[in-house]
Amino acid sequence: MRLLECLAADQARLRQVAATDLAAAVPACPDWTVADLVRHVAVTYLHKVECMRTGRIPSSWPPDVSAEEPLPLFDRAxxxxxxxxxxxxxxxxxPTWYDPDQTVGFWLRRMTQETVIHRVDMELATGRSVAEIPADLATDGIDEVLRLFLGYRSRRWPEDFAEVLPESAVEILAAAGPASWLVRLGPEGATVAPDRAVALGATIPAAPSRSASAGPAATVSASPDRMLLWLWRRRADDAIGWSGDRAAVDRLRLALAPATR
Structure with a gap:
């Protein structure tokens, strides 16, 4: 399965890079070193293992793993x-946090995407070159962060997004290679519909018909890998191209902050 291949490749790269400098600071995770991030990924893996083994989300977490060194802990996880x-x-x-999908497949996708982003974090922290993110994996990650992390979470937990959503609705089109998503931000949350999307191992709902409006206020565009890292706030604004209303682009960037902590 493609997701398993991607997961294994990024686990190997993450470990290889992390081993070069466990003490390096991680720019995307303030106050964390590479060793801290390795522990975080390992404990995240073990949490999903517990969910799948027991059929429930653990009530007491995380376990005490302080006696284990980061890399052996990661290997075990x-x-x-x-x-x-x-x-x-x-x-x-x-069990998952995403009500529409309570399957092992959800965690397979989530852990694959979790790993590629933190693999990049390790590379940026240690000054290593950022290895390629395959286009199909990046496209799937864009779909996940927009539809689930921004769209679903902003409506499921609106209190986390109250300070970053606009008072009136604004639409932004995100285009990455052959795929695109229409993002509508409003005071009640975000809705995200794929315009032209192909996601890896994911079921994508049909896009609703466009509104009678003049179209999106802005368009952001980039290759899938650059778009994925920009959405996850691992790349600066120069990673993407844009047209239309710059304030709408900035609003999308602001709305992503609580979704991508």
Whole structure:
């Protein structure tokens, strides 16, 4: 399965890069070193393993893993996560924070995307070159961060987004290669519909018909890998191109902040 291939490749790269400088500061995660981030990824993996093994979200977390060194802990977590994914059908039930999808497949996608972003964090922290993010993986990640992290979460937990949403609705088109998404930001939250999207291992709903408005206030565009990292706030604004209302672009960037912490 493609997601498993991507996950394994980025786990290997993450570990390789992390081992070069565990003490380096991580720009995207203030006050964290590479060692802290390695522990975070490992504990995140173990949390998903527990969700899948027990069929419930752990009530007490995280466990005390302070006695384990970061890289051996990461190795143990990778093995445990791989065992779960290898032994379960992606359609099997597993509890998640995303109500519409309570399956193992959700966690397979989520952990794959979690890993590629933190792999990039390690590369930026240690001054290593950022390895390629395959276009299909990046496109899937764009879909996830826009539809789930921004769209779903802004409506499921509106209190987290109250300070970043506009008082009146604004539409922005995000285009990455052959795929694009129409993002509508409003005081009640965000709605996101794929205009032309192909996602890796994900079921994409049909886009609703466009409104009778004059179209989006702005368009942001980039290659899939650059767009993914810009949306996750790992790249500066010069990573993307834009047209239309610059204030609408800035509003999208602002709305993404609580979604991508």
């Amino acid at each position: 990778c093995r445990a996560l791989g065992t779960e994914f290898d032994g379960r059908d992606p359609a099997a039930l597993a």
